Amino acid sequence: MSATVLAVVLSLFSAVAYAAAAVAQERLAARSAGSGVLRLLGSAAWWVSVALNASGAVLHVVALNYGPLTVVQPLGALTLIAAVPMGAWLAGKRVSAVEWRGTSFTLAGLAALLVTASGPAPDDALSVTEALTVAGSASVLICLLARPGTRPGLRHAGASGIASGVGSALTQTVTVAATDSSGSVFSAQVVGVALLVAVFASGGVLLSQTAYRGGLGAPLAVVTLSNPLAASVIGLSLLGERLQGGAAGVLLAVAGALLASWGVVLLSRTPSGDRTVLSSEPETRVPRPSRPGHLTPL
Structure with a gap:
């Protein structure tokens, strides 16, 4: 395998690692909406995303040792x-x-x-x-x-x-x-x-x-x-x-x-219904208050 081909392969793995880290971060952000960022430090999923980011960075640096910028x-x-x-x-x-x-x-x-x-x-x-x-x-x-x-x-x-x-x-x-x-x-x-x-x-x-x-x-x-x-x-x-x-x-x-x-x-501008948002939280429906004179079904 030539040095340039090796650099390309390492760059592809680096891109996939960065992409996986971004997806993991976005999913964690959707789950913890409203929470402070610093509170995420106690989450295992957060450290997984950090490890993926670090892996992507290391692969990118190594790729630069084998291929031109x-x-x-x-x-x-x-x-x-x-x-x-x-x-x-x-x-x-x-x-x-x-x-x-x-x-x-x-x-x-x-x-x-x-x-x-x-x-x-x-x-x-x-x-x-x-x-x-x-x-x-x-x-x-x-x-x-x-x-x-x-x-x-x-x-x-x-x-x-x-x-x-x-x-x-x-x-x-x-x-x-x-x-x-x-x-x-x-x-x-x-x-x-x-x-x-x-x-x-x-x-x-x-x-x-x-x-x-x-x-x-x-x-x-x-x-x-x-x-x-x-x-x-x-x-x-x-x-x-x-x-x-x-x-x-x-x-x-x-x-x-x-x-x-x-x-x-x-x-x-992607419509919110089509936009990629990862949330594992189920949708919560708030019951509408009943109008006067109407009974709310049990």
Whole structure:
């Protein structure tokens, strides 16, 4: 088996693991609607979803060791197309035509964005000052999107994607700094940024858990889209990366962003009766009060 084929296989398993984690989180969110996120820490199902997320992350990192970024990164978008039918199957429902179109448009747009932004693996790292600046700016944006009183939904999903994207970019810094022969693995840069990675990765999982209370398709699409966008902004602005293809690449990136945004809109407009929502709780019917002069049957 060639290295590239192995990278593709590992990426597929990574996407399935991420999809299973998203479905597990959404199902848990449906069961515990109204409960605080922190109370989920005592649930075995929550830790199963955390283990699935961790497995997907490990498989993704290993895949990058065998294949180029331009092959591995776009395959991560398969998480969306795997999770939507998986969630529908567990809920005993069929994926609607609108959900299929929304998923397809989101994936196509995301693929265009990843093609223009992908390139050789970066060999630059954020300084401690840059890492703190990125973490602070991202924290402000995340707090605005997920501020108290905000209904769980696409804004929490966007905050989750940003947190995960920042965590990915900071992970790259830890990897480059740790493998630099001129530095120490336990330097202040490596240890400090590694702590930030843990904070943002955990925050991304908790925010996605909240976002999935309103369903799976649209929030997962927003997470899948905002994650690489956040990482790309950091790479383009601080790590010296550039869009591929010059002016044509910029146009392709803009077209991809518009197409992916339209896909998210379609997913968010899916009728509530067709939307994939996993809930194992039986429907509770409240008896109507009887009108005066009428007897309520026993």
